[in-house]
Structure formats: structure tokens, C-alpha cells
Amino acid sequence: MKSIMCPNCAAPLELEDTQTHVTCPFCSVTSELKKVDQLIEHYMLPVVYDVEQIRTELAGDILKSPGTPDDLHKSLNLKKVDLKFYPYYIVTVHLRTEYKGNGEYATFHHRYKSGYKSIDIHLKPEQGVFDDEREFIIWGPKEIINDLINFEISTRGKRYFQALEAKKVKAKVVKTVLDVEQAKVQAVATMRDIHKGLMYKELAQIHEVKDKPEVKGIYLLHIPFYFLEFEVNNKMYKATMDAATGRTVITQIPREGSYWVMIGLLSAFFGIIGIAGIYFAVAASQDASFFGLGINWVGIFAAITGIVFTVRTLLLGLRTKYRETRRKKR
Amino acid sequence: MSQIVKFQCPHCNAPVDVNPEDAVFNCNSCGQAFLADGTEFKNHYILDNKHNQNQIRDIVKGFIKKKGFMRGIKGYKITKLEPILMPFWVATSDAYTHYVGYKRYSETRTRTVGSGKNRRTVTESVTVYRPVDQEIREKRADVLLGRRGSSMYGYRKVKQILQSEFSRAVPFNHDRLMNTEKEFEYLSTEISLDAANQLAKTAVFDEHRSRAERACTKVFDCATQIAYTGTYFVHTPVWQIEYVFQDETYRIAILGSSGKIIAGEIPVTTRFRMTFLGITTLLFLGGGVGSYFLGADYIIPIIIGVVVAIMGFFTLKNVFKTVTVVD
Incomplete structure (x- = not known):
């Protein structure tokens, strides 16, 4: 923990060691702390929905399915509420791949209408370049939660990560097992796979590949999710909700007999x-x-x-x- | 010793809460756009919002009335009416792709063989290979949302609409904005001009290749060249609406410049489910009666069966789905 003074209104502020930016809760001016050891953009989405609001969103979403209890807004009984921030890396990768090898071409024989009746495939030396940029979302935690990995995340309304804010809502912050370098490596590997797929479309045999990856941008984003266990008519169900946008990640649907x-x-x-x-x-x-x-x-x-x-x-x-x-x- | 810097708008000096990685950012108090290094950004355009809250309410009403036909949607309430200026990059370019490959298809041909008593007609299938050597040459306007990993309701559709609509954009004018659109929430872009061009290039590259692959059985070579003719930052007014019907929330997105519905959700009511369940049953019984009277050959009940099964596939989907999405 570091303590600084807000340069705008002189209020005392506290920062985590990895935090580079801090937004003053009193005057909402953002300050940047230069020369910290580990410079990475680290963001979080705020918890917009409180427990009562998320319960309403959940009941509303469940009710859209047929055969659900009409009085769900009253009868849905939250038994367990867990709020956790899960980390995602958002990485933009630029990759330039130069390749050499043998590509296919064809000669055609026996003219028939607008085509030919036979084809011979030959190889000839071919070379080329792929040069493009793509964005990847990389799941940070050790634990694999497919529903969260496949969830269409929203980064709208993100702000600099403030440890204090997570503490205020009593949320657990899940740490990443990937450090920045590993996240970059993983994104570059995915990008290489895409280029490899493209190369195999152009070439039959690859002899030489030279590539130059460049990570154009990377940031870490912690997104808050509610993990809920709820009871309807004496049966237990589970749900995961996005606490920033109120969307349902996944829920079990209670149905009537x-x-x-x-x-x-x-x-x-x-x-x-x-x-x-x-x-x-x-x-x-x-x-x-x-x-x-x-x-x-x-x-x-x-x-x-x-x-x-x-x-x-x-x-x-x-x-x-x-x-x-x-x-x-x- | 750490150094502390506070962020200020270069135009009006107001202190701002910005993400310094924002490539183009807009001051919350004056709305002027700047590049990250503090210089004003020239190619900043905006689609004028032409609708006020009441007009948007009327559009919503009309939409629900028209699309909610036969569903008995009465007593809904609009709970959120939020105008947002969504940031989009529009990269205009001349794109050229040359691809080489071949297309394989088969044709049936009939010919007469033999003579005299042995004369007969044979039908045979011929595999034909047609060489493909073609070009794609087009002027493009590729649209990108200026946010990373974002999902705002309806933004995919806005991208498509902007490809044609962006010609109506006018240069961003802060003073006029203050009069008509001051209630709008600005969203700035996180993607720099350079990155926007790069990502647009990837989009062109992917699309042209998939077009080449559709035209050929096998593509031997496919090369794309792009020349940019201008990249614009276009703020697009989108109204995000939420309405509540029977305690459940539904969303609608409306383009503020034309009043067009970008995307919308319509409740699926019990009446709607029952209607489609009824249709399914009627199809089933009707098909049975039809087969009884028209059946003269095996083929007729099979055709009716397949047709009814396909129709029922969709009517049953309507019975069980959670919400109708219009876009």
C-alpha cells in the first residue's frame, strides 16, 4: 500500500502496489503515478447492481421462460451470495509473417463446356506475407469457468482498479495465474495459429517462416460477478450474474410441476x-x-x-x- | 520519488476523469475531441440526433404495437431512455483482391450411344473443373466500434447501418451539440487511428478471403491490397431504451439520426405461446387429413410430412423461446 495526496483537492488516497492510476473519491479527478515498478493498465468494472437489484434482474430473466412460477419476484429466496472479481486480459496483437514454401497450382485438360474434365495439381515455389492485427480476450485465473470464458464481456464504464472499491462491496478479487508476459505469449500463440491456418490455405508445403509479433496493447480488467444460490419452492438453484451490467451469465430455471x-x-x-x-x-x-x-x-x-x-x-x-x-x- | 499528474481538458481546463489510454477523448464538460497528446482531432464527425425524448417514446410505442401484434402487450412502462453517443471508426478504402483457384462441380449429360437395335440414351454424371482467376475491386467503408471487447445493445447492427448512413455525418460541432444533444452520454474511443486502420485491414482481408473461398472449391492464391482514402471518427447517437412488462425488462436500441429501430426485444406472452402451440397442432392434424385425401403415392405424404415437420420446427421454437428479438 502507498499513500498519496490528491493533487486536485489534497484528500488522502491509498493505492495498491500495482496501481498506476487513482481516482479521487471526493473530486473524481484521476491522477497518474509515474515510475511504479510494474506498469500495466489495470482496470475494473464497478459493481452497479446491488444484491436486491440483481435479484430482480435474475427473477425477470427467469420469468421469460415458460412454466416458471408467476410469483417468482416474491418467492425467489437468495440463500447464498458471492461477489467475485474475475480477471481478463485484453490483448491486441500485430503479427507480420513472411513465409516461403511450395504452393499449388493447376493445369486443366479436356475442355468441356465452360470448364475442363480433368485437372492436374502441381507445386511451385511461392512466398508471401500476412500482416495484420487482432484482439484477444484471455482468461486470467487458474480455475476454468467455461461460462465466464465464453461470456461476451463488456468493458464499458471501466475505471482504474481500486482495491478499496472491491473491499467496500466485500468482494473477493480473484488473482490471475498469468502474468502480463504469459498473457502476451498466449495471445501471440493464438495469432500465430491463425496465420498458420492461413498459410496452409496458401501453401501445400511450408519451408520457411519468419514472423515478427508485436503486442500493441494489453490491459487487465477485473469484472465483478455474482455467484448466487437461490431457493424456489424448496428446491435449490444456481445462477451467475454480471454485477456490472446486470446480465445473466447462466442460471438454472425453476419450473412449476x-x-x-x-x-x-x-x-x-x-x-x-x-x-x-x-x-x-x-x-x-x-x-x-x-x-x-x-x-x-x-x-x-x-x-x-x-x-x-x-x-x-x-x-x-x-x-x-x-x-x-x-x-x-x- | 513518484510524480503525480492530473488530467485536464486542453480546451476548457476542466479536470477530467479519463482513461489516458483513450486514443481520442472527449471532455465531459465541453465535448471537444482530442488525441492523447492533446492536439485537436480533425476527422471527428457526428450523425445528428433528430429525435427528442417524446418522439422516441412514440417510436417505441409504435414498435411494440406493430411487433407485439396478437400478444396482448398492455401496460408496459418505459423505465430507461438513455441517449448515448457511440464511438465508431469508419475506415474508407479502395480494396483490391486477386484470387486464383478452381471450382469443381458436376453436370449430368445425356447422350445417345450405339446404333440400330442397341441405340439407347445414357445419362451420366461428369465432374467439371473450371479455372477461376478473378478480382475483387471495391470502395469500402469499414466500421469498427471504438471500444475494445465491448458489447452495447445493438452495436453490431449499428455497424452495418453506418456503412451507408455515415455519408450523412457532419463535422463535429461542439456548440450545436450543446443545444440539441447535451443530454447524451459521450463515449470516447480506446482504439487509436492507427489501430483502427489495422483492424479494418484485417476485416477486409478476412472478408475477401471468405468471398474467394465461396467462389472456389480450392483457392490457390489470394492477395489483398488496401489503400486508405480517409479514416473518420463518427459519433453516432443511439437511444438505449428499457421497458418493463409484467415485471420483466426488455431492451430496444434506436438510431437517433433516423429514428430507425436497430434492435428490440418483444415479450413472449402466454397468449403468444398458446397461439403457436395451436398452430403446431393444426398443422399436424391438417397434414394428416391432407395425406389421407391426397395420398396416391408414397411421395405425397412424405413431402407433406417434411414440409409440416420444418414448419413445426419453427412454430415449436416460438412456443418455448424466452423473448422475440427484432433486428
Whole structure:
């Protein structure tokens, strides 16, 4: 811990050792502390939603699913609330890759309409350059939490990390196992993989690769998440919520008994008709005069539709988890 | 000894709470844009906001009325009406890509073989290889959100809209802004001019390559060249709206310059679910009746079955989904 005086209003301020910037809580002027040992931009998102507000957001999101208890805003009973700040590195990498090798080209034979009927693939020496810049979000902690890794994080409203602020809301700050250098290495490795993929599109054999990675920017961002355990009608459920934006990372959905009965009836309705359809279609194909009703046509239809509908109803209806947003996979 | 520096706006000297990594930053009190080294930034544009709070309320009302048709949405309340100036980089460029490869496809051909009694028609499949050697030449306007790792509601769609809309942007004028848009929250950019051009280049590169890959079975070579014709920083007015219906919150984003809905969420009500469950059941029964009367061959009930199954795939989705997203 370091103590300094705010240069604007002379209020006393406290800083963590890694902190380079401090915002005065009295006059909201940001000051920069130069010549600290470990210069890294370290930010945090503030906890915007308090426990009561996050409970309202959670209940609201759950209620958007069918078959949830109508009185959830009253009956949702928070049993355990954990607030933790999780670290993400945001890294911008520039990579210039020069490559040499053998690329493919083709000669065509036997003209046919607008093309050819045969093709011969040959190799010829080829070289080129990839030069571009991309941004990566790298998960800092040791613990792997896929829901948080895949969560589409928002950096809006970030401010310099203040240990005091996390303490004020009684939150635990999760440390990163990756230091800045390791985060850079990981981002550069991902970038190299992308260039490698591109190279294999251009070349069949790679002979020589020279690359020059450059990390254009890196910062560490701590995002607050609520880990909740809640009770609805004597059953326990879990949820993870983003405390900065109020979005639901993931939650289990409490459903009413009548919902399961409905899903059961609906899938049974489609399923029975589907199976009956298969029976009639098969039975009728062996004996064309079966019932004399031409039921085999209906049977074929019912078999196809009934099975598809049953599977769809079960897949959609038996969902137990809800996610509000997910990061798109590259 | 540590040295302490406080940040001040170079234009009006107000002390500011900024992130010094901001590449272009806007003073909270006067709104003027500066580069990180304190020089004024010239290519700073803005799309004029043409709507006030009441007009936005009317747009929201119209949207919910139109899209919430048949859902019985009554008694919703707008709880948040927040105007934001979102920072975007628009990199205009002339992009040129040359790609070489081939496309493989098959054709069926019929020909007559033999003679006399043995004369017959044969149908055969021929694999054809067509060499591809093409160019993509275009003027582009690549739009990037000026924030890293950000997700603001509707920003993806704003990017698309800006590609055509940004020609209406006018140079940023602080005085006019004070009159009409003083209620807007400014967001500055964290991405520098240089980085914006670099990221735009990556976007062009990726898009042209994927276009080449779509045109060919195999791409042998694909090379892109880009010449920038100007990079602009465009502040775009976006209204972020939240409304509550039956204690649940839904979001809408509206472009302030045109009043266009960028993205919006519409509640899925019990009435809506029941309607689609009804439609699903009717399709099912209707298909059965149809197969009974039209069935003359195996193919007809199979076609009806597949059609109804596909339609039911979507109607059942509507029965179970949590929210309707319009964009």
C-alpha cells in the first residue's frame, strides 16, 4: 500500500502496489503515478447492481421462460451470495509473417463446356506475407469457468482498479495465474495459429517462416460477478450474474410441476401418433387392404412429423439452463 | 520519488476523469475531441440526433404495437431512455483482391450411344473443373466500434447501418451539440487511428478471403491490397431504451439520426405461446387429413410430412423461446 495526496483537492488516497492510476473519491479527478515498478493498465468494472437489484434482474430473466412460477419476484429466496472479481486480459496483437514454401497450382485438360474434365495439381515455389492485427480476450485465473470464458464481456464504464472499491462491496478479487508476459505469449500463440491456418490455405508445403509479433496493447480488467444460490419452492438453484451490467451469465430455471406435465402430455401426444404412424405405414405396406382406409398415407405422414415434433418438444422443453448472451466463436 | 499528474481538458481546463489510454477523448464538460497528446482531432464527425425524448417514446410505442401484434402487450412502462453517443471508426478504402483457384462441380449429360437395335440414351454424371482467376475491386467503408471487447445493445447492427448512413455525418460541432444533444452520454474511443486502420485491414482481408473461398472449391492464391482514402471518427447517437412488462425488462436500441429501430426485444406472452402451440397442432392434424385425401403415392405424404415437420420446427421454437428479438 502507498499513500498519496490528491493533487486536485489534497484528500488522502491509498493505492495498491500495482496501481498506476487513482481516482479521487471526493473530486473524481484521476491522477497518474509515474515510475511504479510494474506498469500495466489495470482496470475494473464497478459493481452497479446491488444484491436486491440483481435479484430482480435474475427473477425477470427467469420469468421469460415458460412454466416458471408467476410469483417468482416474491418467492425467489437468495440463500447464498458471492461477489467475485474475475480477471481478463485484453490483448491486441500485430503479427507480420513472411513465409516461403511450395504452393499449388493447376493445369486443366479436356475442355468441356465452360470448364475442363480433368485437372492436374502441381507445386511451385511461392512466398508471401500476412500482416495484420487482432484482439484477444484471455482468461486470467487458474480455475476454468467455461461460462465466464465464453461470456461476451463488456468493458464499458471501466475505471482504474481500486482495491478499496472491491473491499467496500466485500468482494473477493480473484488473482490471475498469468502474468502480463504469459498473457502476451498466449495471445501471440493464438495469432500465430491463425496465420498458420492461413498459410496452409496458401501453401501445400511450408519451408520457411519468419514472423515478427508485436503486442500493441494489453490491459487487465477485473469484472465483478455474482455467484448466487437461490431457493424456489424448496428446491435449490444456481445462477451467475454480471454485477456490472446486470446480465445473466447462466442460471438454472425453476419450473412449476404443471409445466413438466404439459411437456409430458405434448411429447406423448406427438410421440404416440408418430409411433402409431410407423406401425400403420409398415403394416399397410404388407397388406394394402389394411382397414381399407388408405391409412398408410396418413401413417407415413404421422411417422415423419410425429417423431420430429416429439424430439423438438423434448429438446426445447427440457432445457434447464438459460444464458442471456454468449461470445461468438471465431 | 513518484510524480503525480492530473488530467485536464486542453480546451476548457476542466479536470477530467479519463482513461489516458483513450486514443481520442472527449471532455465531459465541453465535448471537444482530442488525441492523447492533446492536439485537436480533425476527422471527428457526428450523425445528428433528430429525435427528442417524446418522439422516441412514440417510436417505441409504435414498435411494440406493430411487433407485439396478437400478444396482448398492455401496460408496459418505459423505465430507461438513455441517449448515448457511440464511438465508431469508419475506415474508407479502395480494396483490391486477386484470387486464383478452381471450382469443381458436376453436370449430368445425356447422350445417345450405339446404333440400330442397341441405340439407347445414357445419362451420366461428369465432374467439371473450371479455372477461376478473378478480382475483387471495391470502395469500402469499414466500421469498427471504438471500444475494445465491448458489447452495447445493438452495436453490431449499428455497424452495418453506418456503412451507408455515415455519408450523412457532419463535422463535429461542439456548440450545436450543446443545444440539441447535451443530454447524451459521450463515449470516447480506446482504439487509436492507427489501430483502427489495422483492424479494418484485417476485416477486409478476412472478408475477401471468405468471398474467394465461396467462389472456389480450392483457392490457390489470394492477395489483398488496401489503400486508405480517409479514416473518420463518427459519433453516432443511439437511444438505449428499457421497458418493463409484467415485471420483466426488455431492451430496444434506436438510431437517433433516423429514428430507425436497430434492435428490440418483444415479450413472449402466454397468449403468444398458446397461439403457436395451436398452430403446431393444426398443422399436424391438417397434414394428416391432407395425406389421407391426397395420398396416391408414397411421395405425397412424405413431402407433406417434411414440409409440416420444418414448419413445426419453427412454430415449436416460438412456443418455448424466452423473448422475440427484432433486428
